[in-house]
Amino acid sequence: xxxxxxxxxxxxxxxxxxxxxxxxxxxxxxxxxxxxxxxxxxxxxxxxxxxxxxxxxxxxxxxxxxxxxxxxxxxxxxxxxxxxxxxxxxxxxxxxxxxxxxxxxxxxxxxxxxxxxxxxxxxxxxxxxxxxxxxxxxxxxxxxxxxxxxxxxxxxxxxxxxxxxxxxxxxxxxxxxxxxxxxxxxxxxxxxxxxxxxxxxxxxxxxxxxxxx
Amino acid sequence: xxxxxxxxxxxxxxxxxxxxxxxxxxxxxxxxxxxxxxxxxxxxxxxxxxxxxxxxxxxxxxxxxxxxxxxxxxxxxxxxxxxxxxxxxxxxxxxxxxxxxxxxxxxxxxxxxxxxxxxxxxxxxxxxxx
Numbered sequence: 001x002x003x004x005x006x007x008x009x010x011x012x013x014x015x016x017x018x019x020x021x022x023x024x025x026x027x028x029x030x031x032x033x034x035x036x037x038x039x040x041x042x043x044x045x046x047x048x049x050x051x052x053x054x055x056x057x058x059x060x061x062x063x064x065x066x067x068x069x070x071x072x073x074x075x076x077x078x079x080x081x082x083x084x085x086x087x088x089x090x091x092x093x094x095x096x097x098x099x100x101x102x103x104x105x106x107x108x109x110x111x112x113x114x115x116x117x118x119x120x121x122x123x124x125x126x127x128x129x130x131x132x133x134x135x136x137x138x139x140x141x142x143x144x145x146x147x148x149x150x151x152x153x154x155x156x157x158x159x160x161x162x163x164x165x166x167x168x169x170x171x172x173x174x175x176x177x178x179x180x181x182x183x184x185x186x187x188x189x190x191x192x193x194x195x196x197x198x199x200x201x202x203x204x205x206x207x208x209x210x211x212x213x
Numbered sequence: 214x215x216x217x218x219x220x221x222x223x224x225x226x227x228x229x230x231x232x233x234x235x236x237x238x239x240x241x242x243x244x245x246x247x248x249x250x251x252x253x254x255x256x257x258x259x260x261x262x263x264x265x266x267x268x269x270x271x272x273x274x275x276x277x278x279x280x281x282x283x284x285x286x287x288x289x290x291x292x293x294x295x296x297x298x299x300x301x302x303x304x305x306x307x308x309x310x311x312x313x314x315x316x317x318x319x320x321x322x323x324x325x326x327x328x329x330x331x332x333x334x335x336x337x338x339x340x341x342x343x
Contacts, residue, residue, distance in 0.1 A: 091274065092288070093274055093277060093288050093289050093290065093291055093323070094281075094287055094288025094289060094290065094323035095278070095281055095287060095288055096287040096288075096323070096324075097283045097287075111283045114281070114283050115283065118278040118279070118281045119278070121274065121275075121278045122274075122275045122278040122279055125271050125272075125274050125275040125278075126275065128271065129268070129271055146331070148290075148291055148292050148293065148328075148331075151293070152267070152270045152271075152274070152291075152293075155267045155270070156267040156268070156270060156271045158267070159266070159267035159268065160267075
């Protein structure tokens with residue numbers, strides 16, 4: 001009996017480890033280029049760990065490698081939720097190095113940035129298929145959300161049955177239209193925010209805890 | 214299945230390949246992606262009667278990225294009708310093993326096709342020569 005009891009206890013421990021709610025879930029921050037993904041990742045990381053995730057820029061494809069910030073512990077309503085935040089490169093179906101020349105970049109630098117950007121997008125897609133447990137989909141609320149990339153990515157996320165929250169970013173800008181974002185993906189909850197200014201972050205963290213906790 | 218005949222390309226027009234669902238049925242995901250990207254590399258507009266699954270779309274983006282070359286190919290433009298079905302319906306379909314991905318899809322070289330208008334019933338695109 002002692003052997004059986006010991007075996008049962010060790011199976012229970014292994015199962016608990018496998019399905020423990022304490023295991024941090026990897027939450028991928030996805031969206032098109034320049035939606036403010038890194039600004040959001042940095043805001044979350046700074047608010048709860050004191051560190052940043054990566055450099056932010058107005059030039060598209062600043063983030064060209066997926067970056068993970070581990071063990072971000074978010075406290076809400078007396079409970080704590082621990083997640084790994086994965087900041088991913090903006091997803092697109094095309095990259096033209098000439099668009100970087102408009103940002104006063106030398107041609108060699110633009111070509112290198114474009115090569116790295118394509119590798120980054122491929123890497124982001126791979127993470128989405130293999131390595132994330134949930135998705136924060138960030139949209140620039142001043143831009144048209146009805147794009148093919150957004151439609152395809154939301155479709156891919158839904159097909160994998162991943163929990164997803166839509167974040168309508170940049171509400172500090174006058175042209176922001178959060179209603180347009182909500183109506184583009186009515187099947188998902190849309191949270192308005194400004195990652196840059198820190199607006200509405202309480203609701204952001206409430207929803208993260210609710211969806212990914 | 215007969216192969217498409219090689220076109221005579223004198224640069225005076227744009228080739229459009231309309232690929233039936235029947236032709237794509239039974240092909241592996243990578244075979245479908247190859248058909249699409251080989252066509253697009255040749256400057257053709259590829260129209261799929263039944264589109265791709267979300268997983269195939271994800272792989273299409275990944276393979277497209279790996280083939281972008283600053284000296285030539287700079288990616289694809291892809292358009293489908295936006296899905297306006299209630300998600301419950303598709304979830305039920307998925308539970309019943311009937312993943313409905315049939316949606317007309319237009320794919321072309323990013324530097325030759327520009328979407329002018331898209332809504333739930335119309336895709337209007339401007340196609341230019343190479």
